[in-house]
Amino acid sequence: MNAPTDQDLIGFVVHEARLIDQHRFEEWLALFADDGHYWMPLEWGQTDPRLATSLMYEDKLLLQIRIERLKGNRTFSQKPKSRCHHVLQVPQIDKRDEAANEYVTWTPMHYVETRLDEQDLYAAWATHTLALVDGKIKIKLKRVDLVNCDAALRSIQLFM
Amino acid sequence: MSKYNGNAAAVRELVRETEVHRDVYVDQEVFELEMGHLFANTWIYVGHDSQVPNAGDYYGTTIGMQPILMVRHSDGVVHVLYNRCPHKGTRITIDTCGNAGKFFRCPYHAWSFKTDGSLLAIPLRKGYENTGLEESIAVKGIAPVRYVKNYRGFVFAKMSDVGPNFEDYFGESLSTIDNMVDRSPAGRLEVAGGVLRYMHNCNWKMLVENLTDTCHPMVAHESSAGTAIEVWKRMAPGSNKKPPAVEIYAPFMSSYEFFEKMGIRIWRNGHGHTGVHHSIHSDYSAIPDYFDKMVAAYGVARAKAILDENRHNTSYFPNFTVKGPIQSIRLFKPLAPDRTLAESWTFRLVDAPDALLERTLTYNRLVNAPTSIVGHDDLEVYERAQEGLHVDANPWVNIQRLYDPAEVEQETAVMNGTSEWQMRNQFRAWSKFMTMSI
Numbered sequence: 197m198n199a200p201t202d203q204d205l206i207g208f209v210v211h212e213a214r215l216i217d218q219h220r221f222e223e224w225l226a227l228f229a230d231d232g233h234y235w236m237p238l239e240w241g242q243t244d245p246r247l248a249t250s251l252m253y254e255d256k257l258l259l260q261i262r263i264e265r266l267k268g269n270r271t272f273s274q275k276p277k278s279r280c281h282h283v284l285q286v287p288q289i290d291k292r293d294e295a296a297n298e299y300v301t302w303t304p305m306h307y308v309e310t311r312l313d314e315q316d317l318y319a320a321w322a323t324h325t326l327a328l329v330d331g332k333i334k335i336k337l338k339r340v341d342l343v344n345c346d347a348a349l350r351s352i353q354l355f356m
Numbered sequence: 357m358s359k360y361n362g363n364a365a366a367v368r369e370l371v372r373e374t375e376v377h378r379d380v381y382v383d384q385e386v387f388e389l390e391m392g393h394l395f396a397n398t399w400i401y402v403g404h405d406s407q408v409p410n411a412g413d414y415y416g417t418t419i420g421m422q423p424i425l426m427v428r429h430s431d432g433v434v435h436v437l438y439n440r441c442p443h444k445g446t447r448i449t450i451d452t453c454g455n456a457g458k459f460f461r462c463p464y465h466a467w468s469f470k471t472d473g474s475l476l477a478i479p480l481r482k483g484y485e486n487t488g489l490e491e492s493i494a495v496k497g498i499a500p501v502r503y504v505k506n507y508r509g510f511v512f513a514k515m516s517d518v519g520p521n522f523e524d525y526f527g528e529s530l531s532t533i534d535n536m537v538d539r540s541p542a543g544r545l546e547v548a549g550g551v552l553r554y555m556h557n558c559n560w561k562m563l564v565e566n567l568t569d570t571c572h573p574m575v576a577h578e579s580s581a582g583t584a585i586e587v588w589k590r591m592a593p594g595s596n597k598k599p600p601a602v603e604i605y606a607p608f609m610s611s612y613e614f615f616e617k618m619g620i621r622i623w624r625n626g627h628g629h630t631g632v633h634h635s636i637h638s639d640y641s642a643i644p645d646y647f648d649k650m651v652a653a654y655g656v657a658r659a660k661a662i663l664d665e666n667r668h669n670t671s672y673f674p675n676f677t678v679k680g681p682i683q684s685i686r687l688f689k690p691l692a693p694d695r696t697l698a699e700s701w702t703f704r705l706v707d708a709p710d711a712l713l714e715r716t717l718t719y720n721r722l723v724n725a726p727t728s729i730v731g732h733d734d735l736e737v738y739e740r741a742q743e744g745l746h747v748d749a750n751p752w753v754n755i756q757r758l759y760d761p762a763e764v765e766q767e768t769a770v771m772n773g774t775s776e777w778q779m780r781n782q783f784r785a786w787s788k789f790m791t792m793s794i
Contacts, residue, residue: 236727238550238552238725239550246714246717247548247549247710247713247714247717248549248550248717249549249550249551249552249702249717249720249721250717250721251552251721251725251726251727252721252725252727253721257587257588257591257599257601257602258601260587260591261580261583261584261587261588261605261729262729264583264586264587265579265580265583265729268578268579268582268583270578270579270582271579272576272579272733272736272737272740273579273732273733273735273736274579346550346553347553348553348554348555348697349553349554349555349726349727350554350555350726351554351726351727351731351732351735352726352727353732
C-alpha cells in the first residue's frame with residue numbers, strides 16, 4: 197500500500213471497532229504493531245502513562261493474555277460472556293505525516309458493555325496513532341479517553 | 357419490629373466461633389448498626405497528609421456514611437471535620453480536593469468558617485441579636501470529628517467517645533505503616549499516581565476478608581494469572597526474565613504450600629497481616645540505585661532489615677488495608693449492605709527512583725482497576741456470594757480453617773498462612789465494637 201487515503205484510515209478505525217463487537221479478538225490484536233499499545237487514561241487530559249495511573253496501558257503481551265482469558269474454561273467472570281457495541285462518529289483525521297509514517301485519527305464514540313442483566317453505557321474519544329507496517333495500516337497507539345475517566349466504575353471487561 | 361437495633365445479644369449471636377450469620381453481609385439493619393456503632397467506635401483511615409500539603413488544602417471523603425472534610429489549618433495541623441454547614445446542612449465542599457484559602461464559605465448563605473471549622477462570620481448578623489444564637493449548635497461552626505491522629509502522615513479519626521485510644525487500638529499493627537514509610541530513603545511518603553475507584557455490588561467485609569484469604573488466588577485467579585504465565589511461556593520460550601507484568605501476575609499462582617509457609621500474624625482488635633516469612637512480593641527484580649539510596653540513608657543492616665520485610669496484606673480493622681512492599685493502600689467504603697466502593701491509592705517513596713513508583717502504579721492498574729482482570733475475578737466471586745447468601749437453607753458462612761479453641765484467648769500469634777484465624781479475629785473484633793455502644 198502507498199500512503200493511506202483518509203478513507204483508508206476511516207475504514208480502518210470503523211473495521212477495528214467491528215472486530216471487537218463481533219468478538220474477533222485474534223484478528224483485532226493483529227491490527228496492532230508489534231510495539232503497539234492500548235491506553236485508557238485514568239486522568240482527564242493525562243499525558244504520562246508511566247508515572248500516572250491508567251485504567252489500562254497494555255502492550256501486545258498483556259492484550260494477548262486478556263484475549264485468551266476471555267475464552268478460558270475457568271474464567272468465571274465471563275460465564276456468561278460479556279457483549280459490547282460501539283457507535284462511532286466518523287473518524288476525523290487529525291494528522292497525516294507521510295514522511296514520518298504517522299497518521300492520527302480522532303473518533304468520538306459511545307460504547308455499551310453488557311453482561312447478564314447489567315448494561316453500562318460509556319462515552320469516550322478514541323485517538324488512533326497509526327502507521328504503515330509492511331504495507332498494512334497498524335495501530336501504534338489506541339488511546340481511549342472516557343468522559344468519566346475518574347468516576348467510580350463497574351467492571352469493564354472488553355475493549356472500547 | 358427491629359431484630360437487632362438495641363439488642364446486643366442478637367448481634368453477638370451473629371458471630372459464632374467458626375461461623376458467621378449471613379445477616380452480617382445482607383441485612384439492612386445490621387448495616388445501619390455498623391454505620392452507627394462499628395464505624396463510630398473504631399479508628400477509621402481518613403486520608404494521607406500529603407494530600408493537603410499547604411494551609412487551606414482540603415480533601416473530601418467519608419467515614420462510614422458520614423461526609424468528611426480533611427483540611428490543613430493555618431498552623432499546619434490537619435483537622436478532620438464533618439462536611440456540613442452548621443446552618444442548613446449544605447455540604448461545604450463537593451469536589452474531592454482543593455484549596456479553601458483562608459476560610460470556607462458556604463455556597464448557600466455565605467456563612468464562613470476558619471479552616472479549623474470555627475465560625476468566622478455570618479452575613480447580616482444583627483438578625484440574630486437577642487435570639488440566643490450563642491447557645492445554638494450552629495454557632496459552634498463546622499463540627500470536628502472528636503478524635504484525630506496523624507500517624508506518620510496517615511490520618512485516622514474516631515467519631516465516638518467509646519472505644520480505645522489510638523495506641524491501644526492499633527498497638528503493634530502500626531509496624532506495617534512504619535515499614536512502608538521507612539522504605540523511603542527520606543522516611544516520607546507522598547500520595548501519587550491517582551486513585552482507582554471500583555464499584556462493587558457486595559458487602560464491604562467480603563473485600564477485607566479476601567485480602568487475607570490465601571486459598572483463593574490459585575483458584576479464582578487461575579483465569580488471569582494462570583493465563584499470563586501460559587501466554588508468556590509461549591511468547592518467550594526458554595526465557596527466565598519475566599516482563600514486569602508477568603512478574604506481578606505469576607506469584608498469584610503459587611502453590612498451597614507457598615501460602616501455608618508464608619504465614620499470618622494476628623493482633624488484637626481485628627488487625628492482622630499475611631506474609632510473615634515471605635510473600636508474593638518477595639521475588640521482584642531489584643530497582644537500580646534504590647538499595648544504594650537506602651544504605652546511604654539507613655546503613656546496610658537497617659536498610660536490609662527494612663527491605664527484607666515483605667508483608668503481603670495488612671488489614672487494619674475495619675476497612676483499611678496496606679501493602680507495604682508495593683506502597684499501596686485500599687479503603688473499602690460501605691455504601692449499602694450490598695454496595696461498596698473500593699478505592700486503591702498509591703504512594704511515591706520520597707527520594708526513591710521513579711522506577712519504584714512505576715512498579716507501584718503498574719501493580720495497582722493490573723490488580724485493582726475496574727479494568728483489571730484480577731479485579732474481575734474477585735468481583736465475580738464476591739457478587740456471587742452476595743447473591744448466594746440469600747439461600748435460606750443455610751444462613752451460615754464457614755470460617756473454620758485451622759481453628760483451635762485455644763486461640764480465643766490469644767491476642768497475637770503467628771500461624772500457618774492458610775489459616776482463617778484472621779477472619780475470625782476480625783469478626784471477634786466486629787462483635788466487640790458493634791456491641792460496645794448498643
